[in-house]
Amino acid sequence: MAQSRRNFLHHLHPVRINRRTLHPATTLGLGVAGLTCLAVLLLSGLTLFLYYVPEQAVAYERILHITTTLPYGRLLRNLHYVAANGLLILAALHLTRVFLTGSYKERSLNWIYGLVLLMLILVANFTGYLLPWDQISYWAIKVGASLAAYFPLVGPGISRFFLGGDQVGEETLLRSFALHASVLPLLLLVFTALHLWRIRKDGGLAAPPQDESQKLPAGPWLYRAETAVALLTLAALIALALVLDAPLHERADPLHPPNPAKAPWYFVGFQEMVSWSATFGGVVAPLVIGLFLLFAPWFDHSRSHPGLWFARDRWGPNLAFITLALSQIAFIAVGLWLRGKNWQLQLPF
Amino acid sequence: MKTPPDIPRWINPLLVLAALALLTVVVAALALERRGGHHPDRQIADITVNLAGSTVREHCTTCHPGGALHPAHDQAGNDSARKHPDIAPHSIDTLGCTGCHLGEGMAMDQVLSHGLPGGLGARQVLKGKQLQASCFTCHPVAPLAGAEKAWQGYQLFLSRACDSCHHIAGLQQGGRFGPDLSTIGSHLSLERIIEAIREPDADPVNTIMPRYPLSRGQTEKIAYFLKSRVAEPKFATPMQIQAGLVSLPPWQQVLAEEIPAEATPLARNRCLACHQFGETDGRIAPDLTSIGALRSADYLKTYLAEPNRLVPGSTMPRVQFEEAQSKELLGFLAAQKGELAHQPDPKQLYMHLCQRCHAAAGDGRGLIQPNLANFPRAFAGNAEFFRSVPDPRIVESVRKGVAGTSMPPYEYLLKPQAIEAVIDLIYNAFVGVARDDKSTFAPLPEKPESLLSQDETDELFDRRCSACHGRAGTGRGPRHLEFLPRPRNLTNTPYFAALPNGRIARAIYDGVPGTGMASFRNELGAQELWSLVYRVREFSQTSNMDGKR
Numbered sequence: 016m017a018q019s020r021r022n023f024l025h026h027l028h029p030v031r032i033n034r035r036t037l038h039p040a041t042t043l044g045l046g047v048a049g050l051t052c053l054a055v056l057l058l059s060g061l062t063l064f065l066y067y068v069p070e071q072a073v074a075y076e077r078i079l080h081i082t083t084t085l086p087y088g089r090l091l092r093n094l095h096y097v098a099a100n101g102l103l104i105l106a107a108l109h110l111t112r113v114f115l116t117g118s119y120k121e122r123s124l125n126w127i128y129g130l131v132l133l134m135l136i137l138v139a140n141f142t143g144y145l146l147p148w149d150q151i152s153y154w155a156i157k158v159g160a161s162l163a164a165y166f167p168l169v170g171p172g173i174s175r176f177f178l179g180g181d182q183v184g185e186e187t188l189l190r191s192f193a194l195h196a197s198v199l200p201l202l203l204l205v206f207t208a209l210h211l212w213r214i215r216k217d218g219g220l221a222a223p224p225q226d227e228s229q230k231l232p233a234g235p236w237l238y239r240a241e242t243a244v245a246l247l248t249l250a251a252l253i254a255l256a257l258v259l260d261a262p263l264h265e266r267a268d269p270l271h272p273p274n275p276a277k278a279p280w281y282f283v284g285f286q287e288m289v290s291w292s293a294t295f296g297g298v299v300a301p302l303v304i305g306l307f308l309l310f311a312p313w314f315d316h317s318r319s320h321p322g323l324w325f326a327r328d329r330w331g332p333n334l335a336f337i338t339l340a341l342s343q344i345a346f347i348a349v350g351l352w353l354r355g356k357n358w359q360l361q362l363p364f
Numbered sequence: 365m366k367t368p369p370d371i372p373r374w375i376n377p378l379l380v381l382a383a384l385a386l387l388t389v390v391v392a393a394l395a396l397e398r399r400g401g402h403h404p405d406r407q408i409a410d411i412t413v414n415l416a417g418s419t420v421r422e423h424c425t426t427c428h429p430g431g432a433l434h435p436a437h438d439q440a441g442n443d444s445a446r447k448h449p450d451i452a453p454h455s456i457d458t459l460g461c462t463g464c465h466l467g468e469g470m471a472m473d474q475v476l477s478h479g480l481p482g483g484l485g486a487r488q489v490l491k492g493k494q495l496q497a498s499c500f501t502c503h504p505v506a507p508l509a510g511a512e513k514a515w516q517g518y519q520l521f522l523s524r525a526c527d528s529c530h531h532i533a534g535l536q537q538g539g540r541f542g543p544d545l546s547t548i549g550s551h552l553s554l555e556r557i558i559e560a561i562r563e564p565d566a567d568p569v570n571t572i573m574p575r576y577p578l579s580r581g582q583t584e585k586i587a588y589f590l591k592s593r594v595a596e597p598k599f600a601t602p603m604q605i606q607a608g609l610v611s612l613p614p615w616q617q618v619l620a621e622e623i624p625a626e627a628t629p630l631a632r633n634r635c636l637a638c639h640q641f642g643e644t645d646g647r648i649a650p651d652l653t654s655i656g657a658l659r660s661a662d663y664l665k666t667y668l669a670e671p672n673r674l675v676p677g678s679t680m681p682r683v684q685f686e687e688a689q690s691k692e693l694l695g696f697l698a699a700q701k702g703e704l705a706h707q708p709d710p711k712q713l714y715m716h717l718c719q720r721c722h723a724a725a726g727d728g729r730g731l732i733q734p735n736l737a738n739f740p741r742a743f744a745g746n747a748e749f750f751r752s753v754p755d756p757r758i759v760e761s762v763r764k765g766v767a768g769t770s771m772p773p774y775e776y777l778l779k780p781q782a783i784e785a786v787i788d789l790i791y792n793a794f795v796g797v798a799r800d801d802k803s804t805f806a807p808l809p810e811k812p813e814s815l816l817s818q819d820e821t822d823e824l825f826d827r828r829c830s831a832c833h834g835r836a837g838t839g840r841g842p843r844h845l846e847f848l849p850r851p852r853n854l855t856n857t858p859y860f861a862a863l864p865n866g867r868i869a870r871a872i873y874d875g876v877p878g879t880g881m882a883s884f885r886n887e888l889g890a891q892e893l894w895s896l897v898y899r900v901r902e903f904s905q906t907s908n909m910d911g912k913r
Contacts, residue, residue, distance in 0.1 A: 037372050072418075076468070077470075079471040080470045082473070082476070083473040083477070084423060084472045086398075087397050090397045150484070231371070236371065236372060239375050239379050240375050240379075243375065243378040246385070247381075247382040247385060250386040250388075250389045253386075253390060254389045256393070257389075257393055264483065265483045265486065265487065268484055270551055271484055
């Protein structure tokens with residue numbers, strides 16, 4: 016019977032899986048949840064695509080049209096917003112899970128694909144941030160681009176390429192839109208496909224060797240579990256989209272920066288670090304984080320089996336990762352909630 | 365025999381649960397968002413107009429049929445209140461709504477379409493009498509029916525001499541002292557403009573814009589005019605603006621017949637918008653009634669040309685005068701000797717000459733104190749200061765004035781006995797200690813043979829002094845706003861030129877009572893103290909150093 020129902024999904028999944036693959040604590044369903052976000056993003060993005068115009072004079076009005084006049088337009092935009100931020104958070108959590116279980120062992124290629132995906136998600140989020148062309152997005156992009164310029168050698172070039180000049184302007188809007196709506200979705204799809212394909216090539220989820228007797232057929236259990244996670248994620252996204260409104264402030268005014276002007280939340284941690292020290296926050300810290308993540312599979316010489324949470328002989332890398340993650344979260348929290356006018360420390364209430 | 369692993373039992377219930385949850389949420393979303401109603405079952409009224417060459421699309425008439433009030437907001441309940449006033453020859457069909465009323469025409473949500481509250485509010489809806497803020501975006505600035513207040517606002521703008529600090533495109537000349545207001549209407553809401561005029565120091569806190577004595581109504585009028593200064597005036601092409609074809613009527617023409625017959629050059633040059641002269645009082649700047657007696661012609665000439673040279677930090681803008689104009693003005697000022705009654709009562713003298721800055725309560729917070737570069741000395745509650753200053757110095761301050769500040773030399777106006785009487789009055793009424801009650805100070809450390817090197821002195825200054833006095837010594841360090849009197853501007857050349865080294869050293873060594881300047885006696889050695897004195901000399905570029913480094 017299984018033979019007759021063979022379809023594309025069977026190629027993505029192994030025939031038989033470990034029983035522990037299905038256990039909720041193994042993966043926490045983060046990968047599938049992220050995949051669902053990506054699907055929602057592509058669908059809602061394609062719809063928004065039909066109504067948006069990347070031009071300074073009308074971009075803001077098109078967003079007003081989408082949110083207030085278009086039937087279900089507000090829901091659609093909120094869904095895109097919630098899914099975009101959800102994807103970023105889920106991707107970061109997924110990365111955390113893979114690191115803390117040491118699942119990158121002997122899968123360094125897929126680990127790299129994952130990092131590329133994370134970068135792509137960040138850039139996609141950043142480029143999408145500008146499109147409403149309101150006060151907050153305009154100045155956040157301005158801050159973000161100048162943060163990039165702190166990086167020696169390549170930084171000013173990247174910033175210039177992204178801005179299409181020295182200022183956030185017409186060119187920046189066009190470039191953001193082109194990247195956001197064509198280049199990045201394509202790259203995201205390609206790398207997601209590679210990411211999934213590598214899991215299959217590497218023999219399913221990373222796990223300690225197991226008795227053949229503990230294996231289950233993938234169908235229907237794995238499919239059902241994945242579907243359940245996907246449906247739950249979708250339900251959560253729609254519920255959040257009903258409650259959370261995607262922010263829309265006043266039209267962008269290049270002459271009047273809000274005080275303080277903050278980068279998008281995922282870069283506020285870097286902004287906070289740069290406010291302490293430009294060299295450390297703008298160059299050293301991003302470099303250390305980047306290199307640490309990039310070369311983790313090669314530095315990790317522990318002998319424990321992959322797929323186990325908090326393996327004893329991996330306390331060193333785990334501790335380093337947790338420290339980095341917590342410090343980044345702390346920097347984001349301080350920058351986001353504790354910084355007031357002129358970047359002064361203040362209480363959030 | 366292999367034992368088959370258990371089938372996970374939780375998967376099926378979870379799948380069912382997830383499907384149910386999704387179903388619920390989708391149904392809720394479809395229902396809520398359908399009724400979430402920004403446009404309940406109404407056809408969207410989409411109008412597109414051509415406003416000065418740019419296409420404007422808006423949905424305003426969906427909720428305001430025919431330009432009328434939304435039926436739900438029409439509390440009067442009568443049809444007349446719902447109708448848009450007759451504005452012929454304007455018509456909604458050709459001009460649309462947002463050209464004059466602003467707001468966001470594409471939004472159908474009340475909050476968004478009326479312009480978001482808070483923030484800059486550039487697009488906040490103008491309604492009722494506020495609408496005249498839009499008239500002069502198209503019409504030339506001239507008396508216009510319906511825009512009376514905006515026109516009066518322009519007259520006020522000129523008569524209060526706002527243009528001597530702020531530039532506005534279309535005026536023949538304008539100051540560059542304050543921000544350019546040529547396009548302010550495109551950036552700020554009426555409310556924000558009014559707030560900026562009424563409470564200039566609300567944001568930014570270190571502004572030097574004075575708080576003008578304007579009524580709420582007058583401020584509104586000026587704001588109506590300013591709101592019409594937009595980046596893209598609708599019926600003037602950029603080329604017309606560039607060529608100066610779009611001009612504002614100059615000051616003289618506006619109030620030509622209203623200048624009184626005994627018009628003084630002060631009134632004609634709008635000095636009295638800020639200064640006092642006799643009965644007329646701008647309530648911003650010092651009294652000019654006796655200025656001819658107090659200040660030399662040279663002083664006045666230099667001050668008019670470069671206010672900051674004589675009183676560093678002065679908020680007086682540099683006014684552009686033609687040669688004849690300035691000659692007439694200076695001649696007029698020099699002729700004003702002021703009139704004082706013979707042997708007037710010291711109380712009258714104080715109220716006449718001192719209280720404008722030092723306040724009737726003697727606390728230094730006089731009427732024009734916020735606009736002065738230096739805080740007037742407080743008398744009340746400042747006994748420690750007066751005990752620390754030898755009597756001759758106080759007499760000298762009144763007689764010779766204080767160089768580098770607005771304190772004029774009164775010896776040219778008052779007889780020595782009158783000055784003595786005023787000082788006695790100040791001691792009795794405010795200071796609260798006897799004139800001869802002076803504290804004694806430990807002698808200053810001797811100036812050592814060698815001082816610290818330049819780098820060491822700079823480092824010492826940055827560490828000890830720059831938080832208040834600033835790294836450049838301008839008195840605007842990061843903490844300068846915490847203190848009133850503000851930290852001394854160390855680059856005030858005229859002030860420090862008149863100061864002997866000993867007094868600078870004394871101020872550092874023992875502090876200055878009644879100010880934020882603390883005593884550094886226990887923290888500085890002789891070498892450090894005297895190095896800082898010389899650092900101050902360098903900042904102020906005063907050369908009466910009696911020794912080289």
